[in-house]
Amino acid sequence: MAxxxxxxxxxxxxxxxxxxxxxxxxxxxxxxxxxGPSGCGKSTTLRIIAGLEEATxxxxxxxxxxxxxxxxKERNIAMVFQNYAIYPHMSVRKNIGFxxxxxxxxxxxxxxxxxxxxxxxxxTDLLDRKPAQLSGGQRQRVAIGRAMVRDPAVFLFDEPLxxxxxxxxxxxxxxxxxxxxxVGNTIIFVTHDQVEAMTMADRIVILKDGVIQQVGTPxxxxxxxxxxxxxxxxxxxxxxxxxxxxxxxxxxxxNGPTVALVQSDLTVGxxxxxxxxxxxxxxxxxxxxxxxxxxxxxxxGAETLIYVSVDGTEVIAKASGRTPPAVGETVRLGAATxxxxxxxxxxxxxxR
Amino acid sequence: MKFYRNLTIKQKQIVxxxxxxxxxxxxxxxxxxxxTGNAMLISFQDWNLLGSRTWAxxxxxxxxxxDPVFWxxxxxxxxxxxxxxxISLVISFVIAYNLDKxxxxxxxxxxxxxxxxxxxxxxxxxxxxxxxxxxPIGLFNNVxxxxxxxxxxxxxxxxxxxxxxxxxxxxxxxGFQIIIFMAGLRAIPRSYYEAARIDGVSxxxxxxxxxxxxxxxxxVFIVVFSSIGFLRIFDHVxxxxxxxxxxxxxxxxxxxxxxxDTAFTGFDMGYAAAQTVVLFLILLLVSLIQLRILRDR
Numbered sequence: 001m002a003x004x005x006x007x008x009x010x011x012x013x014x015x016x017x018x019x020x021x022x023x024x025x026x027x028x029x030x031x032x033x034x035x036g037p038s039g040c041g042k043s044t045t046l047r048i049i050a051g052l053e054e055a056t057x058x059x060x061x062x063x064x065x066x067x068x069x070x071x072x073k074e075r076n077i078a079m080v081f082q083n084y085a086i087y088p089h090m091s092v093r094k095n096i097g098f099x100x101x102x103x104x105x106x107x108x109x110x111x112x113x114x115x116x117x118x119x120x121x122x123x124t125d126l127l128d129r130k131p132a133q134l135s136g137g138q139r140q141r142v143a144i145g146r147a148m149v150r151d152p153a154v155f156l157f158d159e160p161l162x163x164x165x166x167x168x169x170x171x172x173x174x175x176x177x178x179x180x181x182x183v184g185n186t187i188i189f190v191t192h193d194q195v196e197a198m199t200m201a202d203r204i205v206i207l208k209d210g211v212i213q214q215v216g217t218p219x220x221x222x223x224x225x226x227x228x229x230x231x232x233x234x235x236x237x238x239x240x241x242x243x244x245x246x247x248x249x250x251x252x253x254x255n256g257p258t259v260a261l262v263q264s265d266l267t268v269g270x271x272x273x274x275x276x277x278x279x280x281x282x283x284x285x286x287x288x289x290x291x292x293x294x295x296x297x298x299x300x301g302a303e304t305l306i307y308v309s310v311d312g313t314e315v316i317a318k319a320s321g322r323t324p325p326a327v328g329e330t331v332r333l334g335a336a337t338x339x340x341x342x343x344x345x346x347x348x349x350x351x352r
Numbered sequence: 353m354k355f356y357r358n359l360t361i362k363q364k365q366i367v368x369x370x371x372x373x374x375x376x377x378x379x380x381x382x383x384x385x386x387x388t389g390n391a392m393l394i395s396f397q398d399w400n401l402l403g404s405r406t407w408a409x410x411x412x413x414x415x416x417x418x419d420p421v422f423w424x425x426x427x428x429x430x431x432x433x434x435x436x437x438x439i440s441l442v443i444s445f446v447i448a449y450n451l452d453k454x455x456x457x458x459x460x461x462x463x464x465x466x467x468x469x470x471x472x473x474x475x476x477x478x479x480x481x482x483x484x485x486x487x488p489i490g491l492f493n494n495v496x497x498x499x500x501x502x503x504x505x506x507x508x509x510x511x512x513x514x515x516x517x518x519x520x521x522x523x524x525x526x527g528f529q530i531i532i533f534m535a536g537l538r539a540i541p542r543s544y545y546e547a548a549r550i551d552g553v554s555x556x557x558x559x560x561x562x563x564x565x566x567x568x569x570x571x572v573f574i575v576v577f578s579s580i581g582f583l584r585i586f587d588h589v590x591x592x593x594x595x596x597x598x599x600x601x602x603x604x605x606x607x608x609x610x611x612x613d614t615a616f617t618g619f620d621m622g623y624a625a626a627q628t629v630v631l632f633l634i635l636l637l638v639s640l641i642q643l644r645i646l647r648d649r
Contacts, residue, residue, distance in 0.1 A: 052546050073552020085547035089565040102552045150551070 002063030002076070002153035002186055003028045004049065009058035011044055011210075018044050019210040022058070026203075031180050031187045035197040036207035037233070042190045045207070046156050049188060050079050063153050073102065078147035079156040082163065086131050086142050092118075093127040096145045103150060117149045120182075137168045144176070148183070157189040161196060173199055194234050198222070206230050228348040231275050231341060237305065239275045240315045242289070243345065246270045251342070254311070259287055261337060265351070272351065275341035278305060278316040283325060286334040290315055294325050308333060388632075395625035405622075412626035421602055421610070422627070429583060429607045432518060433638070436582040440522045440529060441574060447526070448533030449563075462530070469527030477591035480520040481507070484592075507592060510603040517604045521588045525581060529574050536570030537563070572646040576639055583635055584608055607631050 004026040011019040019041045026032045034042040047053040049060055051072035060067050067075045078099070086095045096117060100110045118124045121141045131139055140160060147155055157176075161169045177200050180187055191197055197204045198218045206213040206221060206229075214226035225231035231239045244253045246266040251274055252258040259274070266272070276289065283306075292310035304324035308315045308331060317333045325331050342351040359367065395412055399405040416422050451461060468476065483491045484506035493503045506516040540563065548558045564571075586608040590597055597613065598605025607627065615624035 050546075050550060052549065071552070072546075072550040077550065079547065079550050081543040081547060083541060083543055085541065085543035087544065087562060087566075089568075090561075098548075098553070099551045101557065146547075146551075 003061075004154055004186060004188065005059075005061040006045070006049070007059040007061070009045065009048060009060065010056050011041070011048060011053065012056045017210065019048075019055075022207075022210075022212060024205060024212070024215065026186060026188060029184045029186055031177075031189065031200060031202045032205060033189045033191060033197040033201035033203075034205045034207060035191055035194055035233075036213075038192055039209075040207040041210035042192075042207050043158055044210075046079075046158055046188060046190045049154075050077055050156050051075050052079075076153040077156055078150055078152040078154075079158065080143045080147050080160045082159040084139050084143035084160075084163075086139060086146065088131050091128050091130055092123065092134070092142050092145075095131070095142055096127075096149050099146050099150045113149060113151075117145050120148070120179075121145050136164050137172060140164065140172055141175075144179070152185065154186045154188065157187065159191055160189075161191070162193070169196075176200065195236065198234065204234075206233060208233075224350070225275075225341065226350055228273060228275065228343045231343070231350075235277055235279075237278050237316050239277050239341070240281060240317075241343075242274045242276075242313075242315070244272050244274045246272055253289065256290055256310070257288055259289065259337070259340065261340060261342070271345035273343040273345050273348070275343060276335045276339060278318055280335045280339035281315070281317040281333050282335070283317065283319050283331045283333060286336040287340075288332050288334045291330065291332045294327050294329050294331060297324055297327060299324070306331070391625045391628050393625075394621055395629045397622045397625075399621040400619045401621055408622055412622045415623060416626055416630065421605075424602050425598075425605050425607050425610045428514060428602070428605055429585075429634075431514060432521075432585050432606055433579055433582045435515070436518055436522055436585075437575060437578050440525055440578055441571070443522070444526050444529035444574070445533055448530045448537060449559075451530065452534055452537045462534070465530050466527035468524045471524070473524060473587040474591050476520055476524055477588045480516075481592045484516055508600055510601055513593070513600060513603045517589050517592050520592075521582070521585055524588070525578055529578065532570060532574055533567070536567045540566050568646065572643070575646065576642050579638055579642060580635060583631070583638065586612070607634075 004024075006022050006024045009019055009022040010017065018039075022041075022045060024032075034045060036042050044053060048055045049062075051067065051070060051074075055068060062075055062077065087098070090098070093114065097110065097114050100113065103110065105113060115124070118127055121144060123138070123141055123145060126134065126138060126142075131142065134142065143160065160176075161172055164172060173196060176187075176189075189196075189200060201218055203215060203217055204221050205215050208229050214221055214230045216224070221230055221234050225234060225239075228241060232241070242253055242256075244251045244259075246252075246268055247258060248268055250258050250260040251272060253274060274289075281289070290308065290310040292308040292315070294306050295309045295314065296307040298305040298307070299321065301321055303321045304319045306317050306319050306324060308317055310333075315333065317331075319325060343349060344351055356364070356367070394405070396408060396410070397405045398408045398411075447465060451458065451465070454461070482489065485493065486503055486505070487493045487497050490506075492506065496503060505512060507513050544562055544566070545558065548562060553561075585606045589604050589606055589609055590612075593599050593604055598609045608631065611624050611627045611631065614620050614627060618624075
């Protein structure tokens with residue numbers, strides 16, 4: 001059990017800086033997900049915590065101990081890799097036991113420990129199989145088992161679910177979350193999938209180009225995105241962004257209505273971006289924001305997503321699943337004022 | 353054309369495949385399989401290359417069985433195999449393993465190791481022959497002499513000659529084996545090593561429990577390939593012992609050289625063919641045994 005702290009972490013490969021001043025506190029037992037598009041530095045951050053990569057600047061602290069100069073094995077961590085890194089020539093038993101090679105446990109204790117972990121992951125029957133005889137989900141569990149067997153202070157997961165098919169991914173997501181609730185170790189999990197991040201995390205860290213964009217609970221990053229990047233990245237389909245200008249009456253959308261949204265710190269004429277999630281944008285309710293023709297319908301069963309062409313740009317809105325507006329129909333879209341997000345057009349930072 | 357059009361897709365593919373295969377099949381039949389069959393036939397005949405062939409039955413084989421030179425040569429061939437294959441395997445693995453970790457001058461060093469593989473065996477054999485000469489000509493003996501160590505008779509001793517001939521043959525094959533090993537090492541996912549690093553196991557454990565087991569297909573290939581090479585060793589021996597091919601006292605003579613001697617010095621084609629058939633059987637047997645032992649269980 002341990003906390004993890006990153007202090008002003010920086011990483012430069014040759015001349016490219018991939019991490020800028022990353023600072024993060026992870027509490028003991030917390031499940032933190034690092035999420036971002038590929039190349040954002042999330043895996044590098046994880047590899048620096050693991051000790052597989054050295055930080056150019058800054059400090060990594062695990063369990064109150066600065067570990068910058070410690071080998072991975074001295075950091076008391078375990079890592080689950082994207083390709084699982086389980087050895088094809090060893091049985092499941094040997095694969096899981098590989099992590100115990102250097103442990104101080106006696107032989108009977110090691111066997112006991114191995115069997116405990118196998119039972120916990122529901123793999124007792126599979127111990128004598130070779131990885132080639134296992135399904136993707138089972139291999140994934142072997143990889144987790146190998147990490148668990150040493151009872152590390154911190155678990156590091158590097159996109160462990162991205163090689164699984166959609167159904168299995170949903171299932172493993174749940175299993176990992178349950179496992180965390182049972183064993184309670186600190187987990188740092190890297191993914192590019194915002195759904196994984198939202199569903200599993202206690203706290204989400206959103207990275208872009210090696211810079212932390214926002215740290216917060218799933219609800220915070222969804223409801224109060226710190227900038228347009230976070231707003232667009234979290235939530236599917238993405239938040240609609242509309243160019244607008246601040247006026248004395250409120251926010252005037254370009255070629256559209258003025259929204260009565262009075263914001264004291266805005267100067268008249270300031271260009272802003274108005275954001276509204278498709279979930280909050282509905283036909284004929286709330287503050288009218290846009291009017292246009294339905295271009296495409298995407299029925300999802302309970303609801304239907306409609307793509308509406310507004311002045312040449314497409315806006316996504318939600319309509320009823322039973323009686324959605326037909327393609328070609330002109331609709332007026334509106335949203336409740338409290339569900340509108342406002343961003344500075346120049347910096348992208350949230351204004352409310 | 354109508355006939356072709358009426359075939360199914362599968363049948364059309366077969367027609368095309370055989371169309372492309374026809375030429376190599378013909379080539380192999382005329383250049384490989386026919387002479388092989390002919391050699392087996394000649395091994396039961398007496399023939400001096402010019403006269404008529406006469407049926408000899410098993411005579412050539414019984415003669416071979418009672419020929420002390422054959423047994424000496426047979427032993428030599430296996431010494432080449434049993435020394436050459438493991439030595440070259442270990443050396444090439446050690447070089448490839450370390451070269452793989454090296455970034456500095458990697459390409460240049462790899463080129464240096466590969467160079468002997470591209471060099472003509474004849475040229476190489478003659479350079480090594482010069483290395484082995486006694487003082488004041490030979491390089492090795494000059495070095496030994498300058499250090500005050502007595503000279504070594506490399507090529508003129510019945511005990512030293514075989515290893516001395518083997519050394520350049522091993523060296524010549526290293527480049528190729530190193531390249532194959534490096535390709536095998538590159539194919540092992542990095543995350544296997546990273547996982548082992550996190551587990552904190554020693555370098556030796558990683559080497560013996562991860563790297564070498566995962567290199568098994570590569571090792572099988574190199575063992576079979578280099579075994580066949582050492583069983584067929586000829587040009588290095590021939591060029592390093594030209595005055596007395598296979599000498600001194602047949603100490604370095606491999607089976608291929610004996611076949612060459614019997615056929616083109618003794619003009620005893622039947623006897624040479626019998627030796628060839630024996631070599632063929634040895635090659636077949638050794639390859640099959642190796643494949644079986646090293647195959648995935």
